[in-house]
Amino acid sequence: MRIVTLASLRGAPGVTTTALLLASTLNEAVVVEADLDGGVLAIRYGLGREPGLATLAASGPDVGEGWRAHAQEAGGVPVLVGPDAPTSSAALWRSAGEQITQRIVTGAGTAVVDAGRLRTPGPVVAASDLLLLLVCPVAEQLVALTHVLASLRQSVRGEVAVILVGEGPYRISEVERSIGVPVFAALPQDRDSAESLRTGAGVNTRLARSRLARAVTALGACVNAALVEPVEADVS
Numbered sequence: 001m002r003i004v005t006l007a008s009l010r011g012a013p014g015v016t017t018t019a020l021l022l023a024s025t026l027n028e029a030v031v032v033e034a035d036l037d038g039g040v041l042a043i044r045y046g047l048g049r050e051p052g053l054a055t056l057a058a059s060g061p062d063v064g065e066g067w068r069a070h071a072q073e074a075g076g077v078p079v080l081v082g083p084d085a086p087t088s089s090a091a092l093w094r095s096a097g098e099q100i101t102q103r104i105v106t107g108a109g110t111a112v113v114d115a116g117r118l119r120t121p122g123p124v125v126a127a128s129d130l131l132l133l134l135v136c137p138v139a140e141q142l143v144a145l146t147h148v149l150a151s152l153r154q155s156v157r158g159e160v161a162v163i164l165v166g167e168g169p170y171r172i173s174e175v176e177r178s179i180g181v182p183v184f185a186a187l188p189q190d191r192d193s194a195e196s197l198r199t200g201a202g203v204n205t206r207l208a209r210s211r212l213a214r215a216v217t218a219l220g221a222c223v224n225a226a227l228v229e230p231v232e233a234d235v236s
């Protein structure tokens with residue numbers, strides 16, 4: 001699969017919400033819940049704890065769409081749910097992170113990985129074709145970004161870019177120029193739409209016409225373009 005990973009550095013800027021909406025705009029996409037703070041999708045959408053990442057990890061090698069047997073549906077989007085307890089999530093990735101990553105890499109389609117708040121990048125983050133960091137355009141979050149950017153660029157296979165969420169004093173062009181990182185999208189603060197998705201509205205309802213969903217659709221086009229024609233790293 002192509003792997004697009006979404007993560008935050010601080011706070012809760014909407015990684016899980018954006019991951020679901022983004023997956024709904026991409027072909028053959030599945031959300032992979034790789035949040036080491038513990039998953040929320042099973043609880044949010046009233047799903048079982050299995051199947052999910054734990055059953056995928058225990059399955060045989062897969063080429064193709066075998067991952068579908070481990071997916072459930074959240075808001076109309078296929079998801080591979082992760083354990084909801086932080087200790088179980090950390091234990092699963094510690095013991096089976098390589099197997100899970102292998103299954104995802106060899107599967108067909110696009111994996112939208114919800115990595116939650118990023119720590120040391122694990123195998124699935126390292127294998128990403130694209131890592132998108134959600135940050136609010138405020139000084140403390142942008143400074144946090146500058147602290148991790150260089151090491152993330154070294155450890156991630158593909159490109160590292162940013163999604164700005166909400167209002168702040170810094171514009172896309174300023175962030176790109178001063179931090180030297182591409183900004184793939186600026187998403188609006190749209191609490192009503194985000195909350196309706198969180199509380200059970202599917203992605204194919206009125207939500208699809210919301211400002212947030214339209215901004216994520218534009219992001220999806222940008223993601224597709226980047227995955228087809230990866231931007232060359234600047235080696236000068």
Ligand SMILES: Nc1ncnc2c1ncn2[C@@H]1O[C@H](COP(=O)(O)OP(=O)(O)O)[C@@H](O)[C@H]1O
Binds near residue numbers: 198
């Ligand atoms: N773009 C947005 N605008 C306003 N509220 C949002 C947005 N994205 C998410 N939220 C809200 O913020 C809270 C956290 O969202 P969530 O997606 O779980 O964040 P994270 O995965 O970063 O912790 C939820 O109440 C959600 O409805």
Ligand SMILES: [Mg+2]
Binds near residue numbers: 016017040114116
């Ligand atoms: Mg989350």
